[in-house]
Amino acid sequence: MMTRDLKMVRDEDQQPQEPRPLTEITPPVIFAELRKGVLGQDRALRFAAVAIYKHTSARSSGNMLLIGNSGTGKTTIMNSVQRLYESIPEYHGFRVMTILNANLLVDTDRAEFRGDRLLAAVEQRARMLLGSQPTAEQLTEAMQRATICIDEIDKMTTLILGRANPVGVVLQQGLLTLMEGGTVPYRTLAWADGVEEKVTLEIDTQRMMFICGGAFEGLYDQVHERVSQSGELQQMRTETIRTAEGRIRILERFDLAQFLKLKDLFAYGMVPQFISRFDKLVLLDDLSIATLQQILLEARDSPFVLSRRDFASRGIRLEIDDTAAAMLAERAAREPRSGARALRDLFTEVVNPYEFDPGIEQLERLPDGTRKLVIDAEKVRSALR
Numbered sequence: 001m002m003t004r005d006l007k008m009v010r011d012e013d014q015q016p017q018e019p020r021p022l023t024e025i026t027p028p029v030i031f032a033e034l035r036k037g038v039l040g041q042d043r044a045l046r047f048a049a050v051a052i053y054k055h056t057s058a059r060s061s062g063n064m065l066l067i068g069n070s071g072t073g074k075t076t077i078m079n080s081v082q083r084l085y086e087s088i089p090e091y092h093g094f095r096v097m098t099i100l101n102a103n104l105l106v107d108t109d110r111a112e113f114r115g116d117r118l119l120a121a122v123e124q125r126a127r128m129l130l131g132s133q134p135t136a137e138q139l140t141e142a143m144q145r146a147t148i149c150i151d152e153i154d155k156m157t158t159l160i161l162g163r164a165n166p167v168g169v170v171l172q173q174g175l176l177t178l179m180e181g182g183t184v185p186y187r188t189l190a191w192a193d194g195v196e197e198k199v200t201l202e203i204d205t206q207r208m209m210f211i212c213g214g215a216f217e218g219l220y221d222q223v224h225e226r227v228s229q230s231g232e233l234q235q236m237r238t239e240t241i242r243t244a245e246g247r248i249r250i251l252e253r254f255d256l257a258q259f260l261k262l263k264d265l266f267a268y269g270m271v272p273q274f275i276s277r278f279d280k281l282v283l284l285d286d287l288s289i290a291t292l293q294q295i296l297l298e299a300r301d302s303p304f305v306l307s308r309r310d311f312a313s314r315g316i317r318l319e320i321d322d323t324a325a326a327m328l329a330e331r332a333a334r335e336p337r338s339g340a341r342a343l344r345d346l347f348t349e350v351v352n353p354y355e356f357d358p359g360i361e362q363l364e365r366l367p368d369g370t371r372k373l374v375i376d377a378e379k380v381r382s383a384l385r
């Protein structure tokens, strides 16, 4: 009896896993997966997880507009969605995803919306996944499942420095029409009975998911101004922190999410009908010092992680102690509006002299023959005076 049970378990282990129904890949599962690449943005990731769940299981998309200061993770979130589709086998049909800059979608000279460029990018991706001879039906089906990310959307406002910006109007109008759903004709080539012929695909954009992102610089000041005039500012949240050197500081945080209204976006130069195409405005948090420190130590493309890899190839184990990491995070947090991007610059400043010449003879030798280089508070202090 015992042995039989054991054998059954083992057989089960060896079988390839049955694909789960898409409804069983729940928002918490998606959230956990996205979180592997994005730190400190749980609120945004929860919305993203629900939107992706709807997109994949119910085929009704939750379009999202990501608003967050530069370097807080907007592009990182988009990349994580792509990675999610790659890493979950059941999502392989949804890998048709493209990340484009908003300015690519208008012809500036003619002030003309170029939705064809967007669909061409989607088509290209679909063809990569479908192989060499896709039929019209396969192409249509794959393109309709696309996730379309449009970055730097805030550069396409209807107003720039108080003056009308026709290109912004054209872009937002064009996108809103596309996002409204309904079929868009798209001319291309497809295979039928062993020959490739001209076809016009009817693409239903209703089923596509749109994620737009932008820093909306100036929006913070604009809303702060409105709020302080109306006397709401007393409700501002404060945060108590202990610095790397042990001092206590109280910071006032102007949390845009607490105060932002739709009318602020309209005043900023966003077309109301365009904004109404989004199920959710998702505000990214400014990164706390603790999160910046975690990004420095653990993010996939963090400057420390990359540098450690470089040093390893030179037979040196790079380490950083907690105080040094906290000091770097603190310095990065002080840089205005560069978020985690400031970490790279600061870290490079500190590590560069050792990349140039590690002074290998002075480094501690480890039992396995490699050397150990520790970035400590003293090294940070002397580099970032």
Ligand SMILES: Nc1ncnc2c1ncn2[C@@H]1O[C@H](COP(=O)(O)OP(=O)(O)O)[C@@H](O)[C@H]1O
Residues within 6 Å of the ligand: 037, 038, 039, 040, 041, 068, 069, 070, 071, 072, 073, 074, 075, 076, 077, 295, 299, 300, 301, 302, 339, 340, 341
């Ligand atoms: N929330 C985050 N989690 C992990 N890494 C982040 C986060 N925010 C920014 N980064 C890192 O900072 C850099 C810039 O982030 P990015 O996502 O391009 O910012 P933006 O919001 O301006 O698009 C990237 O290298 C990324 O690794």
Ligand SMILES: [Mg+2]
Residues within 6 Å of the ligand: 074, 075, 151
């Ligand atoms: Mg970006």
